[in-house]
Amino acid sequence: MGMWDWLPGRKAEAKGVTFDPVWLDFFGARTSKAGVPVSWERAMDVSTVFACIRVIAEGVAQVPLAVMRELPDGKGSQPAKDHPLYKVLNSKPNQWQTSFALRETMIFHLALTGNAFFYKNVVRGKVKELIPIDPGCVAITRNNDYSLTYTISDLAGRSMTLPQSMIWHIRGPSWDTWRGLDAVRQAREAIGLTIATENTQAEMHANGMQASGVYSTEAKIDPEKYKQIQAWIAAQVGGANRHKPFVIDSGFKWTPQTMTGVDAEHLETRKFQIEEICRSFRVLPPMVGHSGQAMTFASAEQIFLAHVIHTLMPWIVRIEQSIDNDLLDRDEDADFFAKFNVNSLLRGAHKDRGEYYAKALGAGGAPAWMTQDEVRGEEDLNALGGEAGKLPKPTNVGGSAAQKPPKSGQGTKNDEI
Incomplete structure (x- = not known):
């Protein structure tokens, strides 16, 4: 146009x-x-x-x-x-x-x-x-x-x-x-x-x-005789006879390649x-x-993860x-x-998933971004409801409240003594 x-x-x-x-x-x-x-x-x-x-x-x-x-x-x-x-x-x-x-x-x-x-x-x-x-x-x-x-x-x-x-x-x-x-x-x-x-x-x-090889002779061979010799050679070197000795006569010579x-x-x-x-x-x-x-095992896990991300995901997004x-x-x-649930393919080892979920629930003092029910959903478990559906409060690794550092130029009470 x-x-x-x-x-x-x-x-x-x-x-x-x-x-x-x-x-x-x-x-x-x-x-x-x-x-x-x-x-x-x-x-x-x-x-x-x-x-x-x-x-x-x-x-x-x-x-x-x-x-x-x-x-x-x-x-x-x-x-x-x-x-x-x-x-x-x-x-x-x-x-x-x-x-x-x-x-x-x-x-x-x-x-x-x-x-x-x-x-x-x-x-x-x-x-x-x-x-x-x-x-x-x-x-x-x-x-x-x-x-x-x-x-x-x-x-x-x-x-x-x-x-x-x-x-x-x-x-x-x-x-x-x-x-x-x-x-x-x-x-x-x-x-x-x-x-x-x-x-x-x-x-x-x-x-x-x-x-293959060459079956030679100085004698002249007519077309009919040639067909007979060709069929005889095929029977000698083919099928069950392929590993048996090759018997020749009449001045013929076999030269294998x-x-x-x-x-x-x-x-x-x-x-x-x-x-x-x-x-x-x-x-x-x-x-x-x-x-x-x-x-x-570590490299295999990374290969499987790369397969999901670089091979499967382009097809999945295209279909979605x-x-x-x-x-x-x-x-x-x-x-x-439309949505494919690829979480099951992206799951790592039990230890890796445990560390990820612990951080997602607020371990180490960081704010939580997942609830217990959301974690259970990722593992194909039913929700519990109640407090499990709420974001948990952050906790410290040592289990005690975090202490504020002293201001500049001020020591602690023990330092003054």
């Missing part, structure tokens, strides 16, 4: 930009330099890719998700169990999935394709059900007014076009703001090289880790590819079972804000918001 189309009274042409994920496959955009085609399905066959997606998906899915209501005068929030979206997000999004299963599928779609789509079953203006849609079946069109429409195709070849209001579209990292970046396409070189090295290693093991240093480096290459894929999905290698060095923007978009939802 040109700048003149924005003038008042001028009608803009009904054009749009369409993105269809199938287009990438037709034009070979998913083929890596290693010569291996990389798709979403093929990428999940790589153990590191599957482990990265799984550790993110299970981390997001296991955290309780609830619709919260803001309390008046900024006094906090509480679960809004009477809101119709509460049950959909917290326990039963549709007839065959749990909340855990829905969010797990959501992350698989998001982390691999950059997009997750859900049909909003709206009854009387309220979302009663969320139906997941395969990202490969959705084509997105951005209209002139920057609204989006979604064309959904089924296995029978039928399609329907739905407006933006009927689709919950969660995007991963995005360049053009209306579709997420395809993570598999962006990391296809690392994934493709991993697939290629796995194939090479598998072929070597299929041959008993033996390289030795394994090169490049072949011996396959294991190191595969280790490096694990780190490359983890880097692409922003997952720490120890979280997928790959540790370059021994870890202590998408719910607020696309599912809690009615005027009467102004006081509601």
